Amino acid sequence: MKWSEICIHTTNEAIEPISNILHDLGASGVVIEDPLDLIIEKDTMYGEIFELDANDYPEEGVYIKAYLPTNSSLGETVDAIKLAVNNLRTFDIDLGENQITLSEVDEEDWSTAWKKYYKPVQISDKITITPTWEEYTPKSKEEIVIELDPGMAFGTGTHPTTILSIRALEKYLQGNETVIDVGCGSGVLSIASALLGAKEIYAYDLDEIAVTSTTMNAKVNQVDQLIHTKQNNLLQDVHMNVDVIVSNILAEIIVRFIKEAWDNLIQGGYFITSGIIQAKKEMVLEQLEDQGFEIIEVNELEDWVSVVAKKK
Structure with missing residues (x-):
């Protein structure tokens, strides 16, 4: 063919x-x-x-x-x-x-x-991402390995925006949290959340291919019992009380559901956003603060920005 x-x-x-x-x-x-x-x-x-x-x-x-x-x-x-x-x-x-x-x-x-x-790469203190076809042996008992098939959807998880998101999850997840992943793509952030100790993850994406990809990759990493995937438009009609919301999508999309993120977070919950270019950083920060979020961290990698905000 x-x-x-x-x-x-x-x-x-x-x-x-x-x-x-x-x-x-x-x-x-x-x-x-x-x-x-x-x-x-x-x-x-x-x-x-x-x-x-x-x-x-x-x-x-x-x-x-x-x-x-x-x-x-x-x-x-x-x-x-x-x-x-x-x-x-x-x-x-x-x-x-x-x-x-x-x-x-x-x-x-x-x-x-x-x-x-695509080769195995350690992207944070604990987490290494490896393609499913590569043989990889963890360097220590503490190392967390995520296996992904980038042929399914949206790459291997080694883009700077994904790295920033995973490093934030690694820092703020203490264990036993409920997490929402908005725009789940290949499912890498949902899988990372599960392997870092979250007890329940809700993975949403408007793209049916992404939902299928997240489901398949969750099974490969043996965390499918913790991850609930669903085709959904951002946080439309979602009404929950969760500890963390993570979203690695465009800044223009993030600002569309800041109010819904606030409504779904518990007091003291974290909103981790990535996929933001430098030129759109101030727009996102301003709208997060207008909603009442406290900006905890702003991190940068290459030309990309990630923001960690807390519901005060």
């Missing part, structure tokens, strides 16, 4: 919304080629994530590559992708170059070549 690779030259800000568009329109796998990964110091605190070739990367911006079956509807699908991507400008999302190219690849080449991008 022949596959077509669609390559979108865009910005870091546009990675998550464009990835969602590609998944919604039938892409089988997404690869992000970000030149920032090339300049991460090799001797970092937690080690290298990728084996990279600089020739695969743009000088500015990022490449988002996805794979579509080469069939009679390919042209219509590509047109739909272009339209949806261009519509992101209505949300003030910078698309950068916004150049889209198409090329043909063999299924066998695609199905194995993309795996070179």
Whole structure:
């Protein structure tokens, strides 16, 4: 079977919304080629994530590559992708170059070549994320290993926004909490919460693929009894009393459900948000404070920001 690779030259800000568009329109796998990964110091605190070739990367911006079956509807699908991507400008999302190219690849080449991008990586003091096909032996009894299949949805969990979220969960989860994961994607934050001691996690995502992916990855990590997945629009019609709400999505989406997050948190509960670019940091902080949240921490990694807020 022949596959077509669609390559979108865009910005870091546009990675998550464009990835969602590609998944919604039938892409089988997404690869992000970000030149920032090339300049991460090799001797970092937690080690290298990728084996990279600089020739695969743009000088500015990022490449988002996805794979579509080469069939009679390919042209219509590509047109739909272009339209949806261009519509992101209505949300003030910078698309950068916004150049889209198409090329043909063999299924066998695609199905194995993309795996070179993903290796086991320790992303926090306790947690290591490893692809399911990699053999990995924990370095200590305290190390927590999360196995993910990035072919399901939304990458391997090693994006800076995910790392920031997991480090916050590791710091603020003490055990026995109830957690809501808004926009669960591959389920990595729900799984991390369970392995860090949360007693119950509710994982919501509007995308059916993400809900399926979270369910499957939860089973792989043997925490499916603790994680309740559901297709849902943010916190719409959710009425609970939980200890922690975590959400790794765009800043423009976070501010839409700050009131619902407040209503679902217990007094003293934490709202952990990530997926925020520098330019949108103040907007998120202002709206959190307007709702009554106390800002506990603002953390940054590369061009991304995470905020930990507390219901006073």
